[in-house]
Amino acid sequence: MRRRAIVTGLAAVAVLSIGTPSFGQTDPLPSWNDGPVKMAILDFVARTTTAGSADFVPVLERIATFDNDGTLWTEQPIYFQVAFAMDRVKALAPQHPEWKGLEPFKSLLEDDKAALAAMGEKGFLAIIAATHAGLTTADFTKAVLEWTATARHPRFNRLYTDLVYQPMLELLQFLRANQFKTFIVSGGGIEFMRPWTERIYGIPPEQVVGSSGVTKYVLQPDGVPVLMKEAKVQFIDDGPGKAEGINQFIGRRPVFAFGNSDGDQQMLEWTAAGPGARFMGLVHHTDAVREYAYDRNSSIGKLDKAWDEAVRRKWAIVDMKNDWKVIYPFELK
Amino acid sequence: MRRRAIVTGLAAVAVLSIGTPSFGQTDPLPSWNDGPVKMAILDFVARTTTAGSADFVPVLERIATFDNDGTLWTEQPIYFQVAFAMDRVKALAPQHPEWKGLEPFKSLLEDDKAALAAMGEKGFLAIIAATHAGLTTADFTKAVLEWTATARHPRFNRLYTDLVYQPMLELLQFLRANQFKTFIVSGGGIEFMRPWTERIYGIPPEQVVGSSGVTKYVLQPDGVPVLMKEAKVQFIDDGPGKAEGINQFIGRRPVFAFGNSDGDQQMLEWTAAGPGARFMGLVHHTDAVREYAYDRNSSIGKLDKAWDEAVRRKWAIVDMKNDWKVIYPFELK
Numbered sequence: 001m002r003r004r005a006i007v008t009g010l011a012a013v014a015v016l017s018i019g020t021p022s023f024g025q026t027d028p029l030p031s032w033n034d035g036p037v038k039m040a041i042l043d044f045v046a047r048t049t050t051a052g053s054a055d056f057v058p059v060l061e062r063i064a065t066f067d068n069d070g071t072l073w074t075e076q077p078i079y080f081q082v083a084f085a086m087d088r089v090k091a092l093a094p095q096h097p098e099w100k101g102l103e104p105f106k107s108l109l110e111d112d113k114a115a116l117a118a119m120g121e122k123g124f125l126a127i128i129a130a131t132h133a134g135l136t137t138a139d140f141t142k143a144v145l146e147w148t149a150t151a152r153h154p155r156f157n158r159l160y161t162d163l164v165y166q167p168m169l170e171l172l173q174f175l176r177a178n179q180f181k182t183f184i185v186s187g188g189g190i191e192f193m194r195p196w197t198e199r200i201y202g203i204p205p206e207q208v209v210g211s212s213g214v215t216k217y218v219l220q221p222d223g224v225p226v227l228m229k230e231a232k233v234q235f236i237d238d239g240p241g242k243a244e245g246i247n248q249f250i251g252r253r254p255v256f257a258f259g260n261s262d263g264d265q266q267m268l269e270w271t272a273a274g275p276g277a278r279f280m281g282l283v284h285h286t287d288a289v290r291e292y293a294y295d296r297n298s299s300i301g302k303l304d305k306a307w308d309e310a311v312r313r314k315w316a317i318v319d320m321k322n323d324w325k326v327i328y329p330f331e332l333k
Numbered sequence: 334m335r336r337r338a339i340v341t342g343l344a345a346v347a348v349l350s351i352g353t354p355s356f357g358q359t360d361p362l363p364s365w366n367d368g369p370v371k372m373a374i375l376d377f378v379a380r381t382t383t384a385g386s387a388d389f390v391p392v393l394e395r396i397a398t399f400d401n402d403g404t405l406w407t408e409q410p411i412y413f414q415v416a417f418a419m420d421r422v423k424a425l426a427p428q429h430p431e432w433k434g435l436e437p438f439k440s441l442l443e444d445d446k447a448a449l450a451a452m453g454e455k456g457f458l459a460i461i462a463a464t465h466a467g468l469t470t471a472d473f474t475k476a477v478l479e480w481t482a483t484a485r486h487p488r489f490n491r492l493y494t495d496l497v498y499q500p501m502l503e504l505l506q507f508l509r510a511n512q513f514k515t516f517i518v519s520g521g522g523i524e525f526m527r528p529w530t531e532r533i534y535g536i537p538p539e540q541v542v543g544s545s546g547v548t549k550y551v552l553q554p555d556g557v558p559v560l561m562k563e564a565k566v567q568f569i570d571d572g573p574g575k576a577e578g579i580n581q582f583i584g585r586r587p588v589f590a591f592g593n594s595d596g597d598q599q600m601l602e603w604t605a606a607g608p609g610a611r612f613m614g615l616v617h618h619t620d621a622v623r624e625y626a627y628d629r630n631s632s633i634g635k636l637d638k639a640w641d642e643a644v645r646r647k648w649a650i651v652d653m654k655n656d657w658k659v660i661y662p663f664e665l666k
Contacts, residue, residue, distance in 0.1 A: 060531070060537060063539075137580055181539075190581070190584065191584075194584045198393070204393060204585075205583065205584030205585050206396075206514075206539075206540075206582070206583045206584055206585060207539075208584060212581055214577075215577050215580055215581070216573075216577070217573035217574075217576045217577055217599055217603075219602075224606050225576065225599065225602050225603055225606050227576065227577060227580050234568075234581065235567075240549075240550035241550075243550045243558065243560065244547075244548050244549070244550055244560060247470055247548055247560050248523070248545055248548070248567065249539070249582060250538065250539045251523065251524075251527045251538030251539055251541060252537075252538050252539060266550055266558065269552075269558050270550070270558055273557050273558050
């Protein structure tokens, strides 16, 4: 990755200095095929970063926001955070003998996928609540790091953090090389992402916006404070919540935003509603062979209304199968 | 300010390269007298930024958090945000004839300070709620910018944003020149601060943490979205809430924190509880001539328990009267 990053950085400078998309050996997006989305990205970055351009955007206003699940990494067959929570139930089961007779834990521990699926979102929320509360933020971070270092995706037999999209890593790097500040704005849990986003995406914790639970400041008997995670929702960063979260956490409107599902529609609308040049993009999952193919009828990452709006308003839509030469970084090795 | 900033930057490099506090013509904190707090700051920055030092802190971990009211600008005779809210009630009164018979608006409009004071915090909260809700975030920002550009402090007859502390501006700049990332962590409203913190402190909106109300995403009939401010609290960033807010918004523990009142005690405790070198500081308002003198018995910015803890744990305590050569930037002109 290091060599690629340097090449990408040079390419960005090249684009910057000549003001038009630059290709060939300095291609900043080598894993993207030369289709309309790649062209639109290169054109947008050139227009907004070239001094004197009518579309020039000052450095401080170059805010780029990215959804995470399905936009920066895979979200099938279940959201990775749900896989984490389910693994945690199994790990914690010896300390909770009552779970053997209590749903949804019973079905989960018996590996009864049909019963679990029938419980739907309610079951998953109970699992999340039971596994994301009652411990300190430090212990939760430790649990996340242990899980991301060991758990493997059932289909690819890879670490979950290996299942990030190579073309999007290049895009993040290209934007940063052009002085955009890259943020994650995810419906996922903020404390589930922060322990590893810097290492994997180059996005530091303070640039991660997400859903969160209430924490409580507690002074321990020895006088050392901890933050206890409570089973109470603080903020849901999804749908309209993404525009609200951007306002609360960033306080500036993005000029560039990328999502992949109806949960990202309002983030894209909010981005589009600002003055001047704007870039709105969606990842359409069209590659059942290399990744997954799903859209309007998926229970995870449903892309329906946002798709219609993107078509109508001519937002960029990535066709994964045709726009991306590779999906995952490990394909390059 | 530009020339001073350049000088400060050079000084920072000097400190960095020789690894010990550097004085004289390259003094990075020229408005600070050479007392124990200034020495402690210079020593801390030298130790944490010198490669090979036992106390070295990697750049990404250099998080510095500052309270705002009473730490970066004046907070007397009333919090400036309360002054803003009161001015707004007066400006909006023609549209609210009912306020003439309704407390606390009645007393405010009649300039009955005694009655207003008797209502205490409850009255102020009603005034904040009435003036900070029922409008879009964009209109609120506009109102804040109009007020900060025109309203004047009753004692100094200066714009409120002129009443920031010159020594703290130098400290912010010195820390940034040494690759610390500076944040505000204030009990004040996040949307009241963000419109001007970049211009005044060099702190961009995404590095401002504060109290906030709920906003609601609304698509207008023309399809353009707005965020409406509602009269509902989202988060109170004060006391224990400052540690919780640092965790939620920044996701990293500060290594450097500065406050001035009991509302900052938990932020300092949270900062102190991390491993490695730490700096905790309090501003003690001791100068009734140039600013204000208050501490244990003040209804605004009460400094009592945090003071005792700071003395016991040997945290830095600024004696404004003796540590600061000048208070406000306009004294330099």
